[in-house]
Amino acid sequence: MNFAQWLLALSSLGLALLGLLFIAALMVYGERKILALLQDRLGPNRAGPFGLLQPIADFLKLLTKEHFVPPFADRNIYIIAPIIVPFTALLSFVVVPVSDDWWLADLNIALLFILALSSLRVYGIMLGGWASNSKYPLFGGLRSAAQMISYELPMGLALMGVIILSGSFSLVDIVAAQELPFIILQPIGFIIFLVCGIAETNRLPFDLPEAENELASGYNTEYGDIKFAFYYLGEYIGVLLIAVLITVLFLGGWHGPWIPGVFWFMLKTLTLIFLFFWLRTSLPRLRYDQLMNCGWKFLLPAALINLLVTAFLGLFWMEG
Amino acid sequence: MYEVIFYLTAAIAVLAAGAILKVSHPVHAALYLVISLLALALIFFLLGAPLLAALQVMIYAGAIMVLFLFLIMVMNLRSERNQSLSLPSGWKGPAILALILWLELMLLLNRYPAEETNEMTAIEPKAVGHALFGPYLVLVEAAAVLLLAALVAALYLSRKGRS
Numbered sequence: 001m002n003f004a005q006w007l008l009a010l011s012s013l014g015l016a017l018l019g020l021l022f023i024a025a026l027m028v029y030g031e032r033k034i035l036a037l038l039q040d041r042l043g044p045n046r047a048g049p050f051g052l053l054q055p056i057a058d059f060l061k062l063l064t065k066e067h068f069v070p071p072f073a074d075r076n077i078y079i080i081a082p083i084i085v086p087f088t089a090l091l092s093f094v095v096v097p098v099s100d101d102w103w104l105a106d107l108n109i110a111l112l113f114i115l116a117l118s119s120l121r122v123y124g125i126m127l128g129g130w131a132s133n134s135k136y137p138l139f140g141g142l143r144s145a146a147q148m149i150s151y152e153l154p155m156g157l158a159l160m161g162v163i164i165l166s167g168s169f170s171l172v173d174i175v176a177a178q179e180l181p182f183i184i185l186q187p188i189g190f191i192i193f194l195v196c197g198i199a200e201t202n203r204l205p206f207d208l209p210e211a212e213n214e215l216a217s218g219y220n221t222e223y224g225d226i227k228f229a230f231y232y233l234g235e236y237i238g239v240l241l242i243a244v245l246i247t248v249l250f251l252g253g254w255h256g257p258w259i260p261g262v263f264w265f266m267l268k269t270l271t272l273i274f275l276f277f278w279l280r281t282s283l284p285r286l287r288y289d290q291l292m293n294c295g296w297k298f299l300l301p302a303a304l305i306n307l308l309v310t311a312f313l314g315l316f317w318m319e320g
Numbered sequence: 321m322y323e324v325i326f327y328l329t330a331a332i333a334v335l336a337a338g339a340i341l342k343v344s345h346p347v348h349a350a351l352y353l354v355i356s357l358l359a360l361a362l363i364f365f366l367l368g369a370p371l372l373a374a375l376q377v378m379i380y381a382g383a384i385m386v387l388f389l390f391l392i393m394v395m396n397l398r399s400e401r402n403q404s405l406s407l408p409s410g411w412k413g414p415a416i417l418a419l420i421l422w423l424e425l426m427l428l429l430n431r432y433p434a435e436e437t438n439e440m441t442a443i444e445p446k447a448v449g450h451a452l453f454g455p456y457l458v459l460v461e462a463a464a465v466l467l468l469a470a471l472v473a474a475l476y477l478s479r480k481g482r483s
Contacts, residue, residue: 006321077347108444112374119382123354126386130347130393138393145390149383169445 013094016104020090024236025055031236031277038281065225070132073222077131082227084124085234088117089241096244097172099254099261111169114245115156118200122148124234125202125219132222140218143288147199147206150295155196157303161189161310162249175253183250188306190250192299197242199295201235203276205283206291243272326366333359346397350389357381368442 029044029052036043044051069075095110097103107113122145129141163169165185166177183190199206220231247253247268254261286294336356340349357380365373452460 074347077351107370108442109370109374112371112378112445116374116377116382119378119386122382122386123389126389126393127347127351130389142390142393145386145393149386149390152382 012104016093017090020093020237020240021233023240024233025059027236027240027273028055028058028232030273031280034274034277035281038278059229062229063226067225070134070222072133074131074133077127078222079227081124081128081131082223082230082234084127085121086230086237088121088124089234089237092117092241093244095171096241096248097175097253098265100172100176102262103172106170106172109169110171111159111163111174114241115152115159118155119148119152121200121234121238124231128223128231129219132219134222137219137221140221144202144219147202147291147295150292151196151199151206151299154192154295154299154303155200157300157307158189158192158196159249160307161186164307164310164314171248175248175255178252178255181250181252181255183252186250186306186310188302189310190246192303192306193250194246195294195299197246198276198279199291201238201242203235203239204280205286207285239273239276240269243269243276246272322366326363329359329362329366332356333363346392347389350385350392353388354381354385357385368440370442371445371448 032054033043033051044054047053047057069078092114094104095107095113097106125144125148126141129137129139129144132138162174162182165182166174168174168177220228223231247265251268251272253268254265256264256267333356336352336359339352340356343349343352357376361373361376361381364370364376
């Protein structure tokens, strides 16, 4: 690669980053509006027309607050931890294909790359809880570590069915293989991945790490100002990532009749994001032991059986 | 450019590994180990083994080190300043053995000089799979049986109501 190619690669990365940050800001606004709609209230409506400038106002508020490190915290780790969460989530988007010629990188290990980054995300939350050096954040951090380890396994196993069907780890190849969306061939894998995805992003009904009423908001209790904004950003980017991944892996990505592929991609992703917000209003939070039982005693065996059946059938249907 | 990335990554890996010995806090040491493992993964990737790189991050950095950190947090380990840098009494024997191994390695490397090649072949995940479940099938199965035995033993040792 020469200099111009490096420059092109870096500038396209920068553009994608700006786009993702913009989408995350819109998602925060969208979530508050949808929650308001479903709960029969108005939602943000002061800053700008229809409250559209609310995310900017929130961001400025967080940015201009005092940058504060508690005296009892482990200073360096306390500062690094919040950066890890949005960083790993943003990096995953590098391998996601939006349409048949819109992607930044086509790795032949793309899916493993995403799983690896998602397994690194747990450090951000764990270390944030630990470095705060106070009891509720520590509990929140430990819970989140246990939760993310438990749900990563079935998540990875649920994806194996998709990999068997498409014969590749590359997301571009996986979407290209979906003349028929994999949700029809892999309904159990889809459900397992959806549930694990919600658990990985710490959203309701799996938001135990930041249970407000028992942990005083968990791992981010001691965080304020821009460091808190990083955690917040990481959560929304994570939701977007899971929605995009389900679109790419199970709903056929850019495939669809009549309108261009990019719009199909956006439509499917937005529907999934709406589903996440809807779940948040409708479901109560699980208890901790229910969460662990659900992960280890239900999702993991289901994912294993799904993998076994898919491999067995695939052996007869596919040659070689 | 790739050489620059390689040497930078290698330096990070070595420095982070050295820092593990230097720092006194268990959590900091664990984090330096994570950084060293991530740097190693990048080196694997640069040398044309993307699958190995991904597995390195997923299994070592993403699973094993998370469990280490989890244990450190649960057991609430704090810094132990006095013991970190003093050598234990019986260091001479292992040091001499390690020195002999290092000399042997140097001799071998001198006898078989590394071939200068500029082209690099990236090994596809499929090729790794074919190798593992082709010529090395028995070894894979043996490793699987070993891990299963370890799992059963761990379950046996940690069962409730043991007298």
